[in-house]
Amino acid sequence: MKSLSLLFLVLIISVPNAFADPEADRLALRAVYEKRFPDVPLDAHADGAYALDEAKREQWLEMEDFPPYEFTVDDGEVFYDTPFANGASYADCLGPDAPVVKQHYPRFDAASGEVVTLEQTLNNCRLENGEEALDYLSDELVAVTAYIAYQSRGAKIDIVIPDDPRALAAYEGGKQFFYERRGQLNFACSNCHIQMAGHMLRAERLSASLGQVTHWPAYRFKWEEVGPLHRRFARCNVQVRAEPFAQQSDVYRNLEYFMTYMSNGMELNGPSSRK
Numbered sequence: 001m002k003s004l005s006l007l008f009l010v011l012i013i014s015v016p017n018a019f020a021d022p023e024a025d026r027l028a029l030r031a032v033y034e035k036r037f038p039d040v041p042l043d044a045h046a047d048g049a050y051a052l053d054e055a056k057r058e059q060w061l062e063m064e065d066f067p068p069y070e071f072t073v074d075d076g077e078v079f080y081d082t083p084f085a086n087g088a089s090y091a092d093c094l095g096p097d098a099p100v101v102k103q104h105y106p107r108f109d110a111a112s113g114e115v116v117t118l119e120q121t122l123n124n125c126r127l128e129n130g131e132e133a134l135d136y137l138s139d140e141l142v143a144v145t146a147y148i149a150y151q152s153r154g155a156k157i158d159i160v161i162p163d164d165p166r167a168l169a170a171y172e173g174g175k176q177f178f179y180e181r182r183g184q185l186n187f188a189c190s191n192c193h194i195q196m197a198g199h200m201l202r203a204e205r206l207s208a209s210l211g212q213v214t215h216w217p218a219y220r221f222k223w224e225e226v227g228p229l230h231r232r233f234a235r236c237n238v239q240v241r242a243e244p245f246a247q248q249s250d251v252y253r254n255l256e257y258f259m260t261y262m263s264n265g266m267e268l269n270g271p272s273s274r275k
């Protein structure tokens with residue numbers, strides 16, 4: 001009896017540590033895919049389902065010959081270069097490396113204690129400069145993120161989780177959301193994008209979770225426009241008949257933080273096109 005309760009105590013003490021080690025999580029996830037798809041280099045997962053399906057990859061590469069997101073990137077550049085009424089511009093809020101900044105987002109903001117995305121940073125920039133915030137699905141905001149993604153191509157994702165309990169809690173929240181079953185169909189993200197990755201779901205080849213965030217925003221043929229990552233999250237929630245969350249809700253920001261950390265070190269390749 002005594003040794004059992006001691007074992008229990010040891011478990012309770014060791015579990016929080018085991019859960020709060022993002023780098024161990026990241027390495028473990030990479031090991032899963034290395035074993036699962038020994039012929040697919042880990043970096044190739046940045047192409048999503050097209051890394052796992054040769055026929056679909058060929059169709060996709062043909063589409064990419066005339067990238068359907070090209071006009072959005074061009075529009076984004078114009079918005080990015082057009083000063084606000086006060087003369088400042090987006091670049092002034094993004095630091096010296098602007099517009100090559102996507103590799104640092106989302107980031108933990110110590111002042112607010114929350115995860116801040118690139119989209120929010122752009123909107124905060126507008127507010128600070130006397131402009132109105134934009135809808136997160138508006139043409140301008142999506143176009144500016146597409147332009148920044150395009151300029152950031154080739155940069156390696158470099159998400160930092162500072163030694164701050166609030167940052168770790170945000171990461172843990174995102175991780176929990178990813179592994180939690182939900183909706184009438186009772187599926188977790190991990191069920192489709194880890195366990196079933198590479199398999200077909202109706203007509204679609206399921207992508208691996210590694211690299212899922214490298215290429216946003218993306219032009220989806222179903223949407224007939226470029227859209228942000230959180231719109232895809234919402235779609236995947238609806239697919240299992242669960243309630244989607246709002247664009248830029250704390251739930252989706254924490255999820256993005258977790259998922260992007262998992263892809264640390266991978267090259268950005270957005271924007272992209274997807275079915």
Ligand code: HEC
Pocket residue numbers: 047048049177178187188189190191192193201204205206207208212213218232233236237239240255274
């Ligand atoms: C019932 C299965 C299913 C579940 C559960 C699911 N998805 Fe998906 N997801 C899909 C399908 C199908 C696609 C389109 C094919 C692909 O790219 O994997 C997709 C695509 C995606 C993509 C785009 C991949 C790319 O390369 O552009 C992301 C990101 C994504 N899902 C995230 C999530 C997240 C986060 C969750 C949990 C909230 C989730 N999915 C839950 C089926 C699912």
